[in-house]
Amino acid sequence: GAVVSQHPSWVICKSGTSVKIECRSLDFQATTMFWYRQFPKQSLMLMATSNEGSKATYEQGVEKDKFLINHASLTLSTLTVTSAHPEDSSFYICSAEGGQGYEQYFGPGTRLTVT
Amino acid sequence: AQKITQTQPGMFVQEKEAVTLDCTYDTSDPSYGLFWYKQPSSGEMIFLIYQGSYDQQNATEGRYSLNFQKARKSANLVISASQLGDSAMYFCAMREGRRDTGRRALTFGSGTRLQVQP
Numbered sequence: 001g002a003v004v005s006q007h008p009s010w011v012i013c014k015s016g017t018s019v020k021i022e023c024r025s026l027d028f029q030a031t032t033m034f035w036y037r038q039f040p041k042q043s044l045m046l047m048a049t050s051n052e053g054s055k056a057t058y059e060q061g062v063e064k065d066k067f068l069i070n071h072a073s074l075t076l077s078t079l080t081v082t083s084a085h086p087e088d089s090s091f092y093i094c095s096a097e098g099g100q101g102y103e104q105y106f107g108p109g110t111r112l113t114v115t
Numbered sequence: 116a117q118k119i120t121q122t123q124p125g126m127f128v129q130e131k132e133a134v135t136l137d138c139t140y141d142t143s144d145p146s147y148g149l150f151w152y153k154q155p156s157s158g159e160m161i162f163l164i165y166q167g168s169y170d171q172q173n174a175t176e177g178r179y180s181l182n183f184q185k186a187r188k189s190a191n192l193v194i195s196a197s198q199l200g201d202s203a204m205y206f207c208a209m210r211e212g213r214r215d216t217g218r219r220a221l222t223f224g225s226g227t228r229l230q231v232q233p
Binding site: 032034038042043044045046049091093095097103104105106108109111 | 152157165219220221222224226
């Protein structure tokens with residue numbers, strides 16, 4: 001099956017700094033990728049839809065200036081958490097659609113802890 | 116209104132027995148897809164099974180089957196012959212609209228934590 005990777009798998013940063021998370025489709029091209037956030041013991045919530053070559057579409061309540069998304073190529077989307085605060089600590093997961101199939105392929109997730 | 120409802124926060128099942136995880140959904144779109152994912156403690160989302168709204172037969176994938184009752188808007192996951200490795204969080208999800216024109220992101224339910232006991 002198709003593989004989506006995320007880097008880093010976990011990161012600890014200090015409050016006020018920025019963190020970049022990469023999402024890559026390794027063996028297929030993904031014109032659209034999705035970024036989800038999952039707080040402990042909760043479900044996945046969609047943050048934004050990332051489209052290659054165009055601006056991301058953010059869900060209501062998600063600050064676009066805080067969560068910068070760039071989808072510069074068909075295999076890479078990045079999420080940058082700017083001026084991170086402890087409340088941004090969460091599990092961030094990306095997914096990508098591949099080819100003609102219905103399936104969404106999820107990355108392994110990135111656990112962000114802001115101290 | 117909740118789009119996806121999973122009413123069982125936690126479930127226990129004995130090893131080798133079958134278990135049903137409930138999922139109901141709400142949509143007015145005639146075209147949609149329903150998914151089940153498994154999330155072990157590592158956090159990765161493992162795709163289990165998919166059911167399209169126009170599929171005539173219930174989906175099956177190995178030990179997983181989806182009991183799709185369209186009129187009741189339910190899509191329950193049945194795991195047969197449970198194994199210890201099945202212990203995990205299970206999420207039901209839906210994508211609304213046509214695959215080529217509709218909203219392609221998934222909406223997830225709150226999840227059910229399944230524990231398989233030896």
